[in-house]
Amino acid sequence: MADAVLAARLESGALEADRELRLFLDSVTGEGAVVSFVGIARPVSRDGAAVTGLYLDHYPGMTERSLATIAADAAARFDGARVYVVHRSGMVAPGEAIVFVAAASAHRRKAFEAADYLMDRLKTEAAFWKREDRLDGSAWIEPTEQDRADTQRWSQACPE
């Protein structure tokens, strides 16, 4: 799969999760478990305001590297689980996929954990600046305390 599919990709156009999953499944050679996750832009903000879109600003080069580093860390941490990350940049409308991650492993546990780990790291460390466009104005947003706590979980003792 390393040859057929890049481990991490920044996507400026539409992210078609079903197509990405198909690509990843086609790359499976012998693994018995594949876990995938799709993050979708929400139509309502944390405080209940209607959201018209999310804008993801990125730093060309640095952002791609942040995705690749997180993917490589996940593969190393979960015994070479194969992982796949596709992340949107630019304007994302509510209901559109913003991130797709998948992990393949011999058995299911490592695949679930690798996907969970990927998302926690992405939520705090992926090099993006997000602006929420709402009917009542726009706001740049930062990771929540919960996001930081979720990432922190993985700094504790390694499982097993």
Next chain:
Amino acid sequence: MEASVKILLFGSLGQEIGREILADLPPDGCSVAALRQRLAAQDPAYGALARPSIRACVDQVIVAEEFLIRPGQEVAFVPPLSGG
């Protein structure tokens, strides 16, 4: 002679100030802290770049205040990451 350096701005900075600004660097370069002072003196609008939450990147790596920026390097200022 001073060298002109292009500085990239992202997130809220890019929106408020512009995606790119120009600054003059001494031929031997200057620290991040000194660059912030130069920018603030150059244009009051650049004062936002002095906020402690704003970090400097040189050649796409976040650097400390003492880091010496030399002409020819890629310089950016970035707000705290939003994450994905």
